[in-house]
Amino acid sequence: MSASRRPPAFYGLAAVFALFVLFLYGPMFVIxxxxxxxxxxxxxxxxxxxSFHWFGKLWEGMGVVDIAAAFRRSVALGAVVMVLTVLLSLGAGLAFRRRLNGAGALFYTSVASLIMPSIVVSLGIGLQFRLVDTGLQALLTQWGLDGLLEGYGTAMxxxxSALGAHLTWTLPFGLLIMLAVFNRFxxxxxxxxxxxxxxxxxGFRHVVLPLVAPSLVGVGMFGFTLSWDEIARTSQAIGDVNTLPLELQGLTSTVTTPAIxxxxxxxxxxxxxxxGATWALVTWLGRKR
Incomplete structure (x- = not known):
């Protein structure tokens, strides 16, 4: 009987784990x-x-902020980021299977953005596009095409710029996943x-692609969810419009109702x-494979 009892350390570790889960998911549950x-x-x-009163208010709109438009922009941007992350990560994973000159330097350059502060990356991309704007305006003026400047705002x-900023965040994760997959292939x-x-x-279409398809679905999920929630890398590189997370951040200081x-x-x-859709698709691909 005594041999089947759990040691006291089990209950201590269980309490720590319960507190960790509460800390991780408690704020979300409260919201x-x-x-x-x-x-x-x-x-x-x-x-x-x-009641669902505040969801109705959200559907009606929140003052001057067009939540529906911001929602559509975030979904569209996330979808494009997802597709590009999958394609580029797959191509990079296939390329790293071969002997490449400077493969180590290329790899570290690809994942370097993970250790850079997100706001610094955003500021750098925003500065680059401002320089592009300045160069284009000077070039159009020099060529006597001042009429085109009237309708020109910014290249951001x-x-x-926002797409590039998000890819600096999603591509390293996709590359790391595909490298791990092909190392075990x-x-x-x-x-x-x-x-x-x-x-x-x-051989690629009928053998390699079906075997790595579940991993590609995971890469796509990473691409969309990381883009969907991103704020810091978007803040200085978005241009004249906002994504939904940026609108949500701005509303935290003005909205004083549960609509937020x-x-x-x-x-x-x-x-x-x-x-959930990713899990279902991976399960279906696994059974089909």
């Missing part, structure tokens, strides 16, 4: 709960009623395909939906 208050609800406990935008499968007469493209919690709940649920 979920407070977003369900009634019309007279405030930003703190105790709750005043239970959602799919230029058995080349015997490709050799067997070649022995059966497959061309390099057929409803917005936070919606953005978090989108992330959960993406992760």
């Amino acid at each position: 979920f709960v407070l977003s369900l208050q009634g019309p007279e609800g405030g930003l703190t406990f105790p709750m005043r009623g239970f 935008g959602l799919y230029t 058995n080349p015997a499968y490709e050799e067997a395909a070649r022995d059966l007469g497959a061309t390099p493209w057929q 919690y409803a917005l936070g709940t919606v953005t978090t649920l989108v992330s959960f939906v993406v992760m």
